[in-house]
Amino acid sequence: MAVPARVRRTARRSRRFELRATALYFALLAVILALVGAAARTAAAAVVHRPAWAIALALMAVGAVMVGCRGKRRISAARIARRAAVALDEATQTAVEALDAAPAPAVGLVPAGAGTCGGLLATDPTVLLPETVPEAPADTVEIAYEALDPDEFEQAVAELCRRDGCLDVDVVGGAGDLGADVVARTPDGRSLVIQCKRYCDGNRVGSQDLQRFGGTCFTVHGADVAVVVTTSDFTAPALDYAEQCGIVCVDGPQLQGWQEGTGPRPWEAQPSVA
The missing domain is CATH 3.40.1350.10 (Trna Endonuclease; Chain: A, domain 1)
Structure with missing residues (x-):
């Protein structure tokens, strides 16, 4: 008597688990993109004020990529996100410190009542002040x-x-x-x-x-x-x-x-x- 063969059913993953993993992936991707955008804006500001810092950060990023490529173990998305977050945080702190160390632009002090024309402070180069000739001080030194x-x-x-x-x-x-x-x-x-x-x-x-x-x-x-x-x-x-x-x-x-x-x-x- 022939025994009917049993049809093996392929194990199916839970639909609920697939949705959770997808949501986690896109959440991590959004975080990474936000961090990358923030880092880009910070790096742009750092390039303007401290070009040397920008070069150093670029070299650090290249070194990190090379170290990652040498590793033979499989790198997960979560590990990449953690490393990226740490690296971006360090880069942000470095850029902020560079911006704080940048000297503030010098602001010229104008004496009260000086440099005015018609009640307006004459800081605009298009404002022309009337030419005045200072009076020569009287020579009060007694001569013998x-x-x-x-x-x-x-x-x-x-x-x-x-x-x-x-x-x-x-x-x-x-x-x-x-x-x-x-x-x-x-x-x-x-x-x-x-x-x-x-x-x-x-x-x-x-x-x-x-x-x-x-x-x-x-x-x-x-x-x-x-x-x-x-x-x-x-x-x-x-x-x-x-x-x-x-x-x-x-x-x-x-x-x-x-x-x-x-x-x-x-x-x-x-x-x-x-």
Whole structure:
């Protein structure tokens, strides 16, 4: 009697297990893709700030691939995911540390009230500020003119003329100067002739000095403004003669006021009165 052969049934896996494995696979794949995207963005930022770190990370990745290829054991998807997660975490930490170590861009400090135009801070290069010319500070340093020698005193007076806007200033004092030590042209165009007398306090400029200067300053030098400057003072007859001839006398205190800017300039003053 023949025995019917039994038909072997192929074992089937549980449908529930297949769905779970598929869901786990796609979940791991999504995590890996998210990590890869985050790493790509972080790596891009690291490349901008620290190119050396990007090269180091690339070498580490190549080394990891080579080590993985040498291994003969079968690598599962879960193991790959774990290693990738660890590597990506280390790379992220390295990139964050590199970004933290990057120097912050320098920010220029603008003083309060400076660099503004119409109430707007002038940081835009297209904003044009009105051109301003700073005022020259007044020279308030006291100069001991009486301590200078005659040549230095003439140079100092000439420098005062240049400072206050005179043109064509020249020191011509010396032998044969005919009473003119400094010649110049005032800011308004008049001819200026100055005689310099560096005297001590006890030695005053007398009328004879004024007469010698008065005989040449107008007729020989063609002065529009004739000035006698001294570190001392003038005698009363000298001041009388200066008033009659129209010569401006500048004594020691007046010279100091001219230098400090508190007194009139010689070409702006009137001839002295006794």
